[in-house]
Amino acid sequence: MNFKKMYPILFLFLSFNFYGQSEKFKEKREQIKAMKVAFLTTELDLTPSEAEKFWPIYNTFDDKQFELRHQKMKGYYKRMQNDELDKLSEKDASLLLNQIEDSEEDLFNLRKKFVTSLKEILPSTKIIKLKKAEEDFNRKLLQQYKDKGLKK
Template identity: 55%
Template sequence: MKMKLILPLLLVFSLGAFAQDGKDKKEKWAQIKALKVSFLTTELKLTSEESEKFWPIYNAYEEKQFKIKHDKMRPLIKKIDEIGPDKMSEKDALSYLDQLEDADEELFNLRKKLVTDMKPLLGPARVLKLKKAEEDFNKKLLSKYKDKKG
């Protein structure tokens, strides 16, 4: 019970530390990753045996997800922004839309694979809890980021 109270406080203070000027992006991402590992481990109540199996699967999932978003989707969205959707031909717009849909489908299939891989390890209820914990972490991260900017 104490850990549930301590973790949100740790998260808030740690996120404040990562937002300080002078740190490079890699350090910030490493801190965020460490906070996420701690948060998910606590929320899912992972045993050490479960952690040994969980983290390689989850890390591979996150790496593939990152590649899809940053290597496929980001350049497409940048190109669409540069041209402007109103200025491109219908043919070009359809091509970009198809490429974005393909990337979305890849992300969807990747998530399905994660669920399939995690069900035997965690069980369906904890897989749902994983989804919620990811969303909760992202909300806290975004909230902290907004607080620092505003």
Template identity: 50%
Template sequence: MKTKYLLPLLLLLSLSIFAQGGKEKRERIKALKVSFLTTELNLTSEEAAKFWPVYNAFEEKEFDLRHRKMRGLVRKLDEGGLDTMTDKEALSYLNQLEAADEELFKLRQKLIADLKTIIGPVKILRLKKAEDEFNKRLLAKYRERKG
């Protein structure tokens, strides 16, 4: 049950991080992530040539989806909207969260299907592990700075 609500909270957190520093901060984080994933995945040059266009397209769609779908909700919550939100509004936002989660899930499924023929299942699992580790380190740095 906790996991069901953890993803939307992480979505909101990632949107907040990207919104605060704008495009420059997003690009810097992306460059760090590319470097980290390159090291962790140890792709051949042939794999890298096919992997990065697919992965970059996925990341752009993922960011667009999160940004487009979640912007209003984040703004409402940041403005103290929970205190004045009606049950009907809350239900609407929950439905939006569920729809966004479903779209993100389908997007991730497509990425995995596309990558199976490019890097294979073992490296896909390495990718998942590396993404999780990168996000964990990014969050730790964020907390450290907020201190």
């Protein structure tokens, strides 16, 4: 998998770690989600009929994806950020690697199921536009955080 494509996703994941499970985190997540909905709505130009069917499927997918990334994988990345990484035995590192691979496979399967569901309600061109719009949104969000960091 190309790291450049994963960078915005990893950044989002890491940025969420700093907020913990506090109220501030939930507010930030809701703000980002609202920005994403507005961005995708504009980019996809869904008909009312498409939107009615699309958003419940997308929201379910997005929630499951968030859960996988932030609940399951959180522990893995936490262990990789600490000094524990140098202390891992080969056996523990192999086990951790297998767990990460399993989680990534779960994410892949979730996305595959999501696209299959979308094919029933959207033309393929809009599904491709969705993929591009998600990547564009992640890049835009990353740029906003970079810009915000530079102003401090």
